[in-house]
Amino acid sequence: MMIIMLIIYVAVILIDLVPLIKEKKKKETIILSITLAAGLIGSILFIMRADIPKPLQWIEEFIKNVLKIGYSDNP
Amino acid sequence: MNIETAKISPKYFVFSVICFIHSSSLLVSFFNTLVEQDSWMIVVFGTLCTIPLLLLYSWLANRFQGKNLMEMTTEIFGTAIGKMFSALYLWFFITLTALNLLDLTTFVQKSMMTTTPSIVIALVFLFVCSLSVRGGLFSITKYGPFVAILASSILIIATILSINLVEPDNLLPLFDFPHMKYMQATHIAASIPFGELIAFLMISGNVKIEPKKFKKIFIWGLLLGCLNLLILILRDTMVLGNTAKLFSIASFEVLRLINISDALSRMEVLSAVVLIMQLFFKVSFLYYISALGAAQLFNLSSFKPLIYGIGLVVIVYTYGLYDSSLKHVKMAMSVTPFFWMLFEFVIPIIMLVTALARKKQVKLPLQEDYNI
Numbered sequence: 001m002m003i004i005m006l007i008i009y010v011a012v013i014l015i016d017l018v019p020l021i022k023e024k025k026k027k028e029t030i031i032l033s034i035t036l037a038a039g040l041i042g043s044i045l046f047i048m049r050a051d052i053p054k055p056l057q058w059i060e061e062f063i064k065n066v067l068k069i070g071y072s073d074n075p
Numbered sequence: 076m077n078i079e080t081a082k083i084s085p086k087y088f089v090f091s092v093i094c095f096i097h098s099s100s101l102l103v104s105f106f107n108t109l110v111e112q113d114s115w116m117i118v119v120f121g122t123l124c125t126i127p128l129l130l131l132y133s134w135l136a137n138r139f140q141g142k143n144l145m146e147m148t149t150e151i152f153g154t155a156i157g158k159m160f161s162a163l164y165l166w167f168f169i170t171l172t173a174l175n176l177l178d179l180t181t182f183v184q185k186s187m188m189t190t191t192p193s194i195v196i197a198l199v200f201l202f203v204c205s206l207s208v209r210g211g212l213f214s215i216t217k218y219g220p221f222v223a224i225l226a227s228s229i230l231i232i233a234t235i236l237s238i239n240l241v242e243p244d245n246l247l248p249l250f251d252f253p254h255m256k257y258m259q260a261t262h263i264a265a266s267i268p269f270g271e272l273i274a275f276l277m278i279s280g281n282v283k284i285e286p287k288k289f290k291k292i293f294i295w296g297l298l299l300g301c302l303n304l305l306i307l308i309l310r311d312t313m314v315l316g317n318t319a320k321l322f323s324i325a326s327f328e329v330l331r332l333i334n335i336s337d338a339l340s341r342m343e344v345l346s347a348v349v350l351i352m353q354l355f356f357k358v359s360f361l362y363y364i365s366a367l368g369a370a371q372l373f374n375l376s377s378f379k380p381l382i383y384g385i386g387l388v389v390i391v392y393t394y395g396l397y398d399s400s401l402k403h404v405k406m407a408m409s410v411t412p413f414f415w416m417l418f419e420f421v422i423p424i425i426m427l428v429t430a431l432a433r434k435k436q437v438k439l440p441l442q443e444d445y446n447i
Binding site for chain 1: 170194198259369373374375376377380381382383384385387388390391392394395396397398402405406408409410411412413414
């Protein structure tokens with residue numbers, strides 16, 4: 001699984017990132033690098049079966065438990 | 076600056092809205108457990124509640140002609156606050172892409188490819204979507220008419236073939252549940268599948284139509300899409316009765332029951348194919364506007380270099396949405412409708428009030444090639 005993931009990331013770097021670097025598109029290169037880094041960290045966490053951050057669930061639990069907004073589970 | 080210069084005809088826009096709504100048939104399970112045989116009413120109530128929202132979105136599209144949602148926020152609030160709202164919408168669109176990808180992988184894995192790991196299904200599906208997204212707006216929306224007409228035709232044919240299974244009494248009794256449940260179900264329907272139409276404000280500036288007539292095609296798209304959904308829910312309820320709530324995709328089970336002859340059996344495969352095509356359209360569209368939104372947020376000259384990067388983030392995010400599918404359904408029925416209101420109602424209202432207060436608007440000269 002790790003090998004497949006690395007092949008995918010290398011392919012994306014070769015297809016998208018390398019041309020951007022060659023064309024000296026600095027802003028595009030930075031944004032794509034950050035996006036790929038985020039994806040890579042998440043992928044490693046997923047493969048290692050570690051907990052992936054769940055922002056949507058955290059926000060919704062905050063709305064429900066702290067702000068007390070939401071329908072009851074058993075209306 | 077809108078980096079997507081392609082213009083689409085109003086016809087493609089309407090069919091895209093129909094596809095977007097019709098592909099939400101998977102989400103019916105969020106409210107049919109609440110009101111069972113009265114689910115069809117929720118589609119009607121939800122549609123009625125969504126029309127004012129579409130009028131609001133159309134007002135914004137008309138006020139800021141040729142601009143998309145992200146450009147509107149910058150026009151109205153200025154660069155700093157506008158970018159903050161744009162970032163919120165970008166997160167919202169990426170989340171919607173991930174949620175729909177999750178629905179697709181769950182459906183395919185549980186109903187067809189039970190031994191295939193869901194990550195493989197997600198990767199392959201999103202890769203195909205990325206090919207469509209690379210083609211830009213026209214490449215995505217050109218499938219709209221084909222998918223919408225095919226899905227509607229199969230829906231009508233399957234409804235006719237299931238006529239001997241239909242029990243109209245299954246729709247009774249009417250209004251048998253507490254009022255609160257109808258309110259909750261309507262809120263879910265209006266915010267989760269229908270209110271997500273705000274995503275179409277990302278392409279409102281790319282429709283070749285007189286801006287004042289934009290609301291007409293938007294509402295027509297909603298009505299036709301909801302009509303499809305209404306027929307589907309009525310048929311499923313009349314065939315399956317109260318057992319419809321037990322299935323995540325009731326129409327899949329209805330088509331499984333159709334057995335006219337040896338040649339006309341196992342028709343559920345049609346339901347599966349249509350659903351996959353619709354979700355392909357929906358995920359591609361949401362994926363496209365996520366890539367476009369990211370490029371606009373960071374003032375890039377093109378969204379294409381970001382496509383695969385965002386795709387990889389979406390795949391990881393799909394597995395970081397909820398702890399379990401049970402949690403997903405529970406949240407969708409209780410909190411998500413309120414949270415989604417922020418993006419579908421609260422921010423657009425703030426935009427309207429601010430645009431009026433600051434007298435902000437962008438008018439384009441009337442062009443001759445507008446058509447309806």
